[in-house]
Amino acid sequence: xxxxxxxxxxxxxxxxxxxxxxxxxxxxxxxxxxxxxxxxxxxxxxxxxxxxxxxxxxxxxxxxxxxxxxxxxxxxxxxxxxxxxxxxxxxxxxxxxxxxxxxxxxxxxxxxxxxxxxxxxxxxxxxxxxxxxxxxxxxxxxxxxxxxxxxxxxxxxxxxxxxxxxxxxxxxxxxxxxxxxxxxxxxxxxxxxxxxxxxxxxxxxxxxxxxxxxxxxxxxxxxxxxxxxxxxxxxxxxxxxxxxxxxxxxxxxxxxxxxxxxxxxxxxxxxxxxxxxxxxxxxxxxxxxxxxxxxxxxxxxxxxxxxxxxxxxxxxxxxxxxxxxxxxxxxxxxxxxxxxxxxxxxxxxxxxxxxxxxxxxxxxxxxxxxxxxxxxxxxxxxxxxxxxxxxxxxxxxxxxxxxxxxxxxxxxxxxxxxxxxxxxxxxxxxxxxxxxxxxxxxxxxxxxxxxxxxxxxxxxxxxxxxxxxxxxxxxxxxxxxxxxxxxxxxxxxxxxxxxxxxxxxxxxxxxxxxxxxxxxxxxxxxxxxxxxxxxxxxxxxxxxxxxxxxxxxxxxxxxxxxxxxxxxxxxxxxxxxxxxxxxxxxxxxxxxxxxxxxxxxxxxxxxxxxxxxxxxxxxxxxxxxxxxxxxxxxxxxxxxxxxxxxxxxxxxxxxxxxxxxxxxxxxxxxxxxxxxxxxxxxxxxx
Amino acid sequence: xxxxxxxxxxxxxxxxxxxxxxxxxxxxxxxxxxxxxxxxxxxxxxxxxxxxxxxxx
Numbered sequence: 001x002x003x004x005x006x007x008x009x010x011x012x013x014x015x016x017x018x019x020x021x022x023x024x025x026x027x028x029x030x031x032x033x034x035x036x037x038x039x040x041x042x043x044x045x046x047x048x049x050x051x052x053x054x055x056x057x058x059x060x061x062x063x064x065x066x067x068x069x070x071x072x073x074x075x076x077x078x079x080x081x082x083x084x085x086x087x088x089x090x091x092x093x094x095x096x097x098x099x100x101x102x103x104x105x106x107x108x109x110x111x112x113x114x115x116x117x118x119x120x121x122x123x124x125x126x127x128x129x130x131x132x133x134x135x136x137x138x139x140x141x142x143x144x145x146x147x148x149x150x151x152x153x154x155x156x157x158x159x160x161x162x163x164x165x166x167x168x169x170x171x172x173x174x175x176x177x178x179x180x181x182x183x184x185x186x187x188x189x190x191x192x193x194x195x196x197x198x199x200x201x202x203x204x205x206x207x208x209x210x211x212x213x214x215x216x217x218x219x220x221x222x223x224x225x226x227x228x229x230x231x232x233x234x235x236x237x238x239x240x241x242x243x244x245x246x247x248x249x250x251x252x253x254x255x256x257x258x259x260x261x262x263x264x265x266x267x268x269x270x271x272x273x274x275x276x277x278x279x280x281x282x283x284x285x286x287x288x289x290x291x292x293x294x295x296x297x298x299x300x301x302x303x304x305x306x307x308x309x310x311x312x313x314x315x316x317x318x319x320x321x322x323x324x325x326x327x328x329x330x331x332x333x334x335x336x337x338x339x340x341x342x343x344x345x346x347x348x349x350x351x352x353x354x355x356x357x358x359x360x361x362x363x364x365x366x367x368x369x370x371x372x373x374x375x376x377x378x379x380x381x382x383x384x385x386x387x388x389x390x391x392x393x394x395x396x397x398x399x400x401x402x403x404x405x406x407x408x409x410x411x412x413x414x415x416x417x418x419x420x421x422x423x424x425x426x427x428x429x430x431x432x433x434x435x436x437x438x439x440x441x442x443x444x445x446x447x448x449x450x451x452x453x454x455x456x457x458x459x460x461x462x463x464x465x466x467x468x469x470x471x472x473x474x475x476x477x478x479x480x481x482x483x484x485x486x487x488x489x490x491x492x493x494x495x496x497x498x499x500x501x502x503x504x505x506x507x508x509x510x511x512x513x514x515x516x517x518x519x520x521x522x523x524x525x526x527x528x529x530x531x532x533x534x535x536x537x538x539x540x541x542x543x544x545x546x547x548x549x550x551x552x553x554x555x556x557x558x559x560x561x562x563x564x565x566x567x568x569x570x571x572x573x574x575x576x577x578x579x580x581x582x583x584x585x586x587x588x589x590x591x592x593x594x595x596x597x598x599x600x601x602x603x604x605x606x607x608x609x610x611x612x613x614x615x616x617x618x619x620x621x622x623x624x625x626x627x628x629x630x631x632x633x634x635x636x637x638x639x640x641x642x643x644x645x646x647x648x649x650x651x652x653x654x655x656x657x658x659x660x661x662x663x664x665x666x667x668x669x670x671x672x673x674x675x676x677x678x679x680x681x682x683x684x685x686x
Numbered sequence: 687x688x689x690x691x692x693x694x695x696x697x698x699x700x701x702x703x704x705x706x707x708x709x710x711x712x713x714x715x716x717x718x719x720x721x722x723x724x725x726x727x728x729x730x731x732x733x734x735x736x737x738x739x740x741x742x743x
Contacts, residue, residue, distance in 0.1 A: 140720045181718035188727065189714070192734045482742045488707045489714060495699050 001142050002618050003590045004088040004095075011047055011085055013040040013648075013679035015068040020681045021642055022590075024618050028641035031620045033681075034628055034660055035646030036670050040679040041622040044646065045594040048151050051085035051100045053144045054118065054135075057153065066114050067104040070676045075106045083114060091141050091588075094124040098138060142589060145172050149563050154595040157559045170532035176570050176587075177504040182497045187226075189490045190219050196483045203476040208469050215462045222455045229448045236441050243434045246427050251549060253424050260424050263412040270405030277398030284391045287384070294381045295388075301377035304370070326355040463487050504569070505530060511565035512558075515615065519557055519607040524548050526558055534562060556600055560608050564615040567591060571617060590618035597627055606631035613639050622646075625660055625669065633662060643684040649674035706741050713737040 007019040022031045035041040046056040056063050065072075067081045075081055084101035102116030120134035131137045142150070149172065174180040194216055201212045253260075288295075329351055333341045341348040471480050509528035516526045524536050536548040536558060550558065567589060574587025591612060597605040609632050613619060619639075623632065643663065649671045650656065656672035665684055700708060717733045 136720060139722065143722050175722055178715075178719075180722060181715055184718045184722070184730075185714045188718070188730050188734055191731045192738065195731065195735060196738070478742055482738045485704075485707050485710050485742060486738060488703055489711045492699050492703055492707070492711060493714075495694070496696050499693060499696055499699075 001589055002090045003592075003620065004090060005086075006044075006047060006051075006088075007084075007086040008047055008681075009084045009101075010068045010071050010081055011050075011083055012043040012066060012068065013677075014043070014047075014681065015071055015676075015678040018681045020644055020683060022618075022620055023641065025641050028639055029616070029618050030613060030636050030639040031642040031644065032628065032633070032636055032640055033620070033622050033644040033646055034625060034662070034667075034669065035622060035679075036648050036658070037624060039646040039648035039670075041594050041624070041646060042153065043679075044622060044681075045151060045153065045592060047085045048087065048592055049147060051087050051098055052138055052142070053147065054100060054116065055144075059153065059156070064113055068678060070678055072104070072106065077106055077108075080105050083116070094122050096123075096141070097121045098134075143172075143175050146176055146589075148172070149176070149566055150589045151592045152563070152594070154556070154560075154593055154597055157556060157563070173504075173508070173532060173566070176566060177500065177508075177573055179497065179500055179504065182493050182500065185493050186490065186497065189486055189493070190222065193483060193486050193490070194219050196479055196486065199479045200471075200476060200483065203474070203479065204469075204471045205476070208466070208471055208476070208480075211462065211466050211469060215459070215466065218455060218459050218462060222452065222459065225448055225452050225455060229445065229452065232441055232445045232448060236438070236445065239434055239438050239441060243431060243438065246431045246434065248549075250424065250427050250431065253427075259412060259416050263409065263416060264425075266405055266408040266412055270402060270409055273398055273401035273405055277395055277402060280391055280394045280398060284388065284395070287387060287391065291380070291384050294377065294384050297377060297381065301374040301381070305374040305378075309371075326351060330355065504573075505532065507572075508565055508569055511569055512561050515561040515564045515611050516558065518611050519561060519604065521603070522554075524554070526561065534558065553600060553604070556597075557604060557608070560612070563591065564612050567612075567617075568615040588617045590620060591616040592620040592622075594622045595627065596621050596623055597632065602631050606635055609635035629660075629662060637663065640686060643686055645669060645682045645684060647671060647680040647682050649676065649678050649680065651675065651677055710738060710741045713741070 002024060003022040005019060005021050005023070007017065008014045009017045020031075020033075033041070033044070035044075042057075042060065046060055049055050049057065050066075066083050071081055080103040082101065082103050084099060086097065086099040086101075088095070088097050090096070098118070098120050100116050100118045102114040104114050118134050118138070120131045120137055121128055122131055171180065174183065197212045197215055201209045204212070329335055330341060330348065333343075333348075335341055335347060335351060339347045341351055466480070467484060469480075471477050505528060509526075512526050512528055512534070516524075524538050527535050527537055529535065536550050536554060537545040538548045539545050548554065570587035570589060572587070597608060600608065605627070613636060619636075621628070621632075621636065645660065645667050647668055647670075651674055652670075652672040656670060657668070658670040660667045660669040663684075663686070667682075667684060694702070700711070703711060714734060714737065717730065717737065721730055721733075
């Protein structure tokens with residue numbers, strides 16, 4: 001597919017009917033179009049995909065508004081605005097014209113969804129015909145899923161090299177390298193054979209009928225097994241993607257891992273300190289609740305002891321010695337004051353009364369106990385005080401500890417703030433779990449593959465038996481012959497698929513390595529794995545290859561290398577292909593790039609321009625002045641067949657007008673004096 | 687394709703088929719290629735059935 005021309009009518013910024021030649025001429029394979037930001041480079045890229053597939057890319061805003069704004073605004077109510085894109089291209093030995101057109105009706109000021117029709121014409125040997133099933137035919141020329149390799153936005157292309165794209169990319173590559181149709185044929189031929197088997201059962205007699213039953217059962221089991229294999233394969237892909245994501249996160253967070261460990265520990269220590277403080281506060285509460293009243297006694301015990309001692313000193317306190325002393329005075333019948341204590345005297349009666357009042361031993365003992373108790377209370381109070389002092393000291397210590405760990409937690413949180421938080425420990429445990437599941441799924445797949453092999457051998461034996469079985473001439477014989485042809489093709493396609501898969505991956509890997517090494521100055525090398533995963537590696541000082549954590553730049557270079565490699569391999573495959581004549585030259589695809597070099601630096605731009613132009617049969621490059629002048633223009637200039645400007649007419653004002661100087665031409669780039677906003681495709685004479 | 691290995695090349699595989707098998711194989715690939723974009727398989731086996739009937743009438 002080599003583009004010849006694109007024509008637009010009222011498509012987004014491109015007002016009215018506009019057209020641009022894109023054809024190639026021997027080595028002149030490049031069309032270079034300059035456009036300011038917002039002038040319509042992305043729109044032009046989308047004009048290709050909208051025309052060919054009816055799609056615009058995700059980054060296009062207001063997708064439903066396909067008609068040019070100013071045309072829409074000036075249209076009268078209930079009128080229809082025609083919108084179309086037409087692409088002329090060469091493919092194989094024919095010239096094609098693809099056209100998607102529709103109209104937008106203005107009703108009550110609203111733009112309705114466009115209903116566009118697609119048509120495809122083929123001109124061959126001087127005859128032009130309108131093709132039936134045009135979309136189907138277009139897809140057979142360049143399948144829609146493949147178009148992402150050939151019509152792309154440079155700023156988004158790095159997605160191709162990302163893990164999540166692998167599964168889709170793998171399927172797309174299969175189409176490009178003619179593996180998909182072989183795989184599909186291998187899926188459909190057994191069903192065809194079952195159907196033919198039904199015919200044979202009807203007409204082939206009892207022996208053949210029984211054999212056919214066995215064949216059908218074998219086919220059913222193989223089908224069942226294949227479905228289980230497909231499901232397990234999908235499960236494996238999902239698991240691999242998940243584990244890949246986790247490993248990438250773990251890698252990204254390798255540095256933050258130890259910090260997170262410290263943070264976890266600091267948080268734990270803070271919790272412990274808080275708990276210890278709470279325990280001590282609780283203990284103090286219990287102590288105050290149970291023994292606090294002792295503290296409230298104040299100096300009561302002390303005062304009581306002093307009072308008791310004073311009474312004792314004054315003799316006001318009854319004591320055993322006092323009673324004995326009075327007893328001796330009575331026995332001697334003389335008081336200490338010299339008064340006779342003769343029986344019946346008033347003096348004796350008075351002394352005896354004193355004796356009686358001298359107190360009982362119990363009272364004395366009670367006073368003695370009181371004195372002891374007062375000491376115990378005093379001691380208990382002292383003990384309570386000491387205990388409370390100790391607990392208070394502990395609480396203060398706990399509070400200092402809480403404050404310390406608070407500080408540590410805050411510091412470590414600050415240090416981990418700038419990196420997205422990932423629970424490294426949690427990720428490691430998830431990785432282990434997924435690893436175990438991966439092991440189980442791989443084991444299951446191995447079992448299913450062995451089972452499939454056995455069923456396949458069984459099928460071959462049954463086929464041989466059927467081949468030898470005698471059937472009557474007529475329908476049965478014809479059907480048997482048909483089955484034999486289907487079997488032969490099935491076997492051949494199986495071998496071809498095996499050959500192609502191995503060979504194509506090897507060749508693509510070789511090409512990606514080759515292109516990448518020509519572009520990059522870094523000591524990395526890409527590798528395409530057996531399951532078409534594209535990785536980037538670096539050989540360390542120990543001689544071991546390790547995956548490189550790819551940045552945006554690496555992903556862009558890798559993706560562009562991949563596109564260039566695919567483009568070249570597709571051409572080679574088409575040249576070699578002799579089997580499928582309807583698809584001659586299918587491998588020739590243009591590369592149409594918007595924002596072609598993303599954010600790459602000058603050297604990369606130069607080297608990528610050089611690599612792509614050497615590998616792609618046609619390139620349409622849409623660039624801004626900052627991206628396209630200098631080294632890009634110098635590299636592409638020898639291959640230029642068409643140079644163009646997307647002139648942006650704007651109502652911004654005169655001071656915004658700009659001119660572009662390129663190849664000795666001074667060209668208007670932005671016309672800011674316009675009354676209306678629109679863009680114009682202008683071809684510059686080389 | 688490289689043919690220096692023990693495995694037969696694609697060319698050799700195709701050449702080992704009879705004329706009618708080759709015609710059918712080519713037709714199978716044409717049918718599958720033209721239906722690659724279709725999610726549904728419905729109709730493919732019908733097309734293949736029709737193709738084999740044309741190869742072995």
